[in-house]
Amino acid sequence: MAETQSMLRALRGEAVFPPPLWMMRQAGRYLPEYRELRRKAGSFLDLCYNPDFATEVTMQPIRRFGFDASILFSDILVVPHALGRDLNFEEGRGPVLTPITASEIAALNTETFHVNLASVYETVRRLREKLPAETTLIGFCGAPWTVATYMIAGHGTPDQAPARLFAYREPEAFRKLLSILAEQSAAYLIRQIEAGADVVQIFDSWSGVLDEASFQAYCVEPVAEIVRRVHAAHPGVPVIGFPKGAGANYASYRERTGVQGLGLDWSVPLSQVLALQQGGAVQGNLDPLRLVAGGKALHEGVDRILRTLGQGPLVFNLGHGIIPETPIAHVEEMVRLVRNAA
Numbered sequence: 001m002a003e004t005q006s007m008l009r010a011l012r013g014e015a016v017f018p019p020p021l022w023m024m025r026q027a028g029r030y031l032p033e034y035r036e037l038r039r040k041a042g043s044f045l046d047l048c049y050n051p052d053f054a055t056e057v058t059m060q061p062i063r064r065f066g067f068d069a070s071i072l073f074s075d076i077l078v079v080p081h082a083l084g085r086d087l088n089f090e091e092g093r094g095p096v097l098t099p100i101t102a103s104e105i106a107a108l109n110t111e112t113f114h115v116n117l118a119s120v121y122e123t124v125r126r127l128r129e130k131l132p133a134e135t136t137l138i139g140f141c142g143a144p145w146t147v148a149t150y151m152i153a154g155h156g157t158p159d160q161a162p163a164r165l166f167a168y169r170e171p172e173a174f175r176k177l178l179s180i181l182a183e184q185s186a187a188y189l190i191r192q193i194e195a196g197a198d199v200v201q202i203f204d205s206w207s208g209v210l211d212e213a214s215f216q217a218y219c220v221e222p223v224a225e226i227v228r229r230v231h232a233a234h235p236g237v238p239v240i241g242f243p244k245g246a247g248a249n250y251a252s253y254r255e256r257t258g259v260q261g262l263g264l265d266w267s268v269p270l271s272q273v274l275a276l277q278q279g280g281a282v283q284g285n286l287d288p289l290r291l292v293a294g295g296k297a298l299h300e301g302v303d304r305i306l307r308t309l310g311q312g313p314l315v316f317n318l319g320h321g322i323i324p325e326t327p328i329a330h331v332e333e334m335v336r337l338v339r340n341a342a
Contacts, residue, residue: 004133004134005020005068005133005134005135005136005198006019006020006068006134007020007022007068007069007136007198007199007315008136008198008199008238010281010313010314010315011199011238011240011260011261011281011313011315012238012260012281012313013280013281013313014313015310015311015312015313015314016313016314017310017311017341018306018310018316018338018339018340018341019306019309019310019314019315019316019338020068020069020136020315020316021067021068021069021315021316021317021335021338021339022067022068022069022070022071022136022138022315022317023061023067023317023318023321023322023331024071024242024317024318024320024321024322025321025322026061026065026067026070026071026322027057027058027060027061027071027073028321028322028324029324030322030323030324030325030326030328030331031060031061031064031328033060034057034060037053037056037057038057040053041053043089044075044089045075045081045087045088045089047073048073048074048075048078048120049078049119049120050119051119051122051123051126054072054073054074054119054120054123055073055123055126055127055130057073058070058071058072058073058123058127059127059130059131062131062135064328065331065332065335066335067135067335068134068135068136069135069136069137069138069199069315070127070131070135070136070137070138071137071138071139071140071201072120072123072124072127072137072138072139072140072192072197073123074120074123074140075095076140076141076142076146076147076203076205077095077097077142077147077150078117078120079141079142079147079181079184079185079188080097080147080150080151080181081116082112082113082114082116082117082184082188083108083109083110083113083180083184084107084108084109084112085097085098085100085108085151086098093155094155094156095150095155095156096154096155097150097151097154097155098154099151099152099153099154099162100151100152100177102166102170102173105173105176105177105180106176108180110180110183110184113184113187113188114187114191117188117191120192121191121192121194121195122195124137124139124192124195124196124197125195125196127196128195128196128197129196136198136199137196137197137198137199138197138198138199138200138201138240139189139192139193139195139197139199139200139201140189140192140200140201140202140203141185141188141189141200141202141203141226142185142202142203142204142205143185143202143203143204143207143219143222143223143226143241143243144177144178144181144182144185144218144222144223144226145163145178145204145206145207145210145218145219145222146203146204146205146206146207147181147185148163148174148177148178148181148218149162149163149206151177152166159209160206160209164209164210164214167214167218174218175217178218178221178222179222179225181222182222182223182225182226182229183225183229185202185226186225186226186229186230187229189202189226189230189239190229190230190233190234193230193233193234193237197237198237199237199238199239199240199261200230200237200238200239200240201239201240201241201242201261201263202223202226202227202239202240202241202242202259203242203244204219204223204241204242204243204244204246205242205244206244206245207219207243207244207245207246207249207253208243208244208245208246208247208265209245212249215246215249215253216252216256219243219246219249219253220252220253220256220257223241223243223253223257223259224256224257224258226239227239227241227257227258227259228258231258238260238261238281239258239259239260239261240259240260240261240262240263240283240315241253241254241257241259241261241262241263242262242263242264242283243263244263244265244320245265245267247267247268250262250264250268250272250276251275251276251279254276254279254280255279260280260281261280261281261282261283261315262276262279262280262281262282262283263282263283263284263285263317264276264282264283264284264285264319265284265285265319265320266284266285266286266287266288266318266319266320267319268284268285268319270304270305270308270309271308273285273308273309274308274309274312277309277312277313277314278312280313281312281313281314281315282309282312282313282314282315283314283315283316283317284305284315284316284317284318284319285305285317285318285319286301286302286305286316286317286318286319286334287301287318287319288318288319288320288321288322288323288326289323291318291322291323291326291330291331291334292323292325292326292327292330293330294327294329294330294333298330298333298334298337299337302334302337302338303337306338306341310341316338
């Protein structure tokens, strides 16, 4: 039976043109219908944990733009929350947690992990029922390093110095934290697949702040363990890794983690992406600000990516999440440019 999902075909190494298209953070604040539902939900976590709300906001960009993939609406920090850590989202500040100490790592509660995430799995089940058969459903988690940075600092920081210092000063405790996060994140992704996800993506938003040795130990090794566990349970399900800011480490990341799709930020030169594409599917990497600007900047950005990468396995995407100020008309134009590419 022929595969109907263009994104799955691309992730398995097939050159599909025009390429499948979706956007990171495609369900979000740039959409008025999202903002309305966000107000109705009350808190961001209520939006994530309510299957009615989470299903609806996930479907909104599919109805509007007909993207080739839909990504579960949730947040990477539901994993530490499910492990018993407190979590709040403050307006203008973002996620806030009580910083974890070395002595608290062994006490993370894995016993009720899946119970605490039951509503997320229910959302995935509902989405697979609602989505068209040809639309890929993407599950996701945060990479252990990125999740750990928030658990240690208690909030986002510009260069993740608190987590880097913790790793240098408390190496055994830090490796224990990464190990727990890798094991539980893999189990989380496996449950999402069992609920109906076709593909899973691992977001490592802070991989770009690490030196070479730390990148290997904190980014590559934990993600490789997640990929190994996911593939042991579901060998046919592709995994996309997105180590934002990895730069020269992108090639070794792909080789050592075993991901099928490699998400690339907008700073990666297309000549480098073309070389990476020889090893399998790539995803990205339009600068989100080109989408905000529209016009010539958008047209040129889309055209360069399609001309350079269109002959290989490509999933067209932004090089990071869509910016809330992005005009909807510019998203519509991007979709038109990609879909009508000659």
